[in-house]
Amino acid sequence: MDTVSKHNNSIDLDTRKLISCRYKSITKAVNQEFWNSSSETEHSLYVGSYGRGTATKSSDLDVLLSLPQGEYKRYDAYKGNGQSRLLQAVKNAVGRAYSRTNVHADGQVVVVQFSDSMRFELLPAFKQTDWNGRTSFIYPDSNMGGNWKPADPKAEQEAMRVKNSESNGLLFDTCKHIRLIHSSRFSSYELSGIVIDSFVYSTMGAWHWAESGISSSPDGEYERMLYSTFNSRSMNGLFSFSLSAPGSQQTVNVEKSLSCLGKVLKYMAE
Template sequence: MSNMVREHGEIIDRDTRALISKRYRTVTKVINRDFWNSTSETLHSLYVGSYGRNTAINTSDIDILIELPNSLFDHYNNLSGNTQSKLLQSVRNAILNTYPRSDVRADGQVVKIHFSDSMYFEIVPAFKRQDGSYMYPDSNMGGHWNSTNPKAEQDAMAKKNRESNGLLYDTCRHIRYIRDTFFSSYHLSGIVVDSFVYAAIGNWQWLNNGETSSYPSGTYEEVLLRYYECHDICSGYDIVAPGSNDIVSTSSSYECLKKVLYTMVQ
């Protein structure tokens, strides 16, 4: 397979998407039943992470943000000890009632479900703010609350993808493919991939039918590499997430990103 970006490459197949949807609805119903007294399979939840930003591939984890009633925030926030851990454990116990044979564990900021077919779900319980952002628990370092705005990120990514005729999503997916195929022992987070490509893509886009590029093959991949080098990402340069403008640390991802980009231009 070519190391250069392919149009409509690395797209998750239909059967896998159907299975993801089925499990998404089941998990959503479980949380709604226990925390909202509802049987809805769709309310109070949304895909986030790579899948929510439409940049996931077959090997990607599936991230789901589950909105909880705001009254529960006051309840857990007023408890003693690591209240964030207690909230994650409550969500874990609810999921275990439906998936007793799966590996379900609370881990830092999420509840992870490892299915027997090697598909991973990561559930993020969160509380919605008036501005559309969410507060979610982080049980590390004694426990605290973090903020995220996934809808703003998804909207910004979708807009840039339309402007690039699909090149943004294709590039993000291809970087994940190279990461998982050649550098799986290294860490490269999905939000670093998407934030980097969003910033580096500039005005590049897939050509429309019948159009011919004046640039040699591989020029676009070289542009991505030059952006990486010119912005000193390996020297601790942090980037911002699309739409939300949250700071995205590259400290644990820059080495793998560099290897992937060099592979793309070889």
């Protein structure tokens, strides 16, 4: 049994400073290329686990890079996978700033793999505003000939923030704890961060940390509940179940992560 602890797996200050430095440098390189601007912060947003507040020191850093609408029209007009060409353009812009770093396009993102194992995944995207004034994004997917996919990271971040507050921090602590076990014991298996966050968000119900920070429930009861719910929803791993991302309600692909999630939850509960 490996139970969740309070304030679990915080990222140390030095690592946060390094993340911020690299984030600003990447943002500036893309802004110079696409916005004729040297800003280190405009048109970019932390997304993924770091943006949702559930990252650990070993997590990838996901950054959404908002590009001008004219670039969308330009690359959408290509007859042969304009999405791939857009990713290459972003890769080239970042590569000029990090000429000695491994920078490459990978399906939907541009990956910046630093020699110290820190990994940024850059998601070029275009802002969309609906009739109600709500802002979301679309991003390129270069697979299967190329297409555009929707993303609403701000809605996800807000939903996670509210639920974490209601649970006195238990939501974030649980998601981080699962990540820690994955990286330390099951790293050879794939387990997506959005799968972790969406599962815990949808499963934990009214569970929360007591104000004292000490659980009033029997040791391991919460972890057994998570594992039991996983088994009931996945038919003991034989069939995948559906998950929706918090806030955005977009469908989450669980196919490659289901097996590992079950292993981690079992390790926590037994």
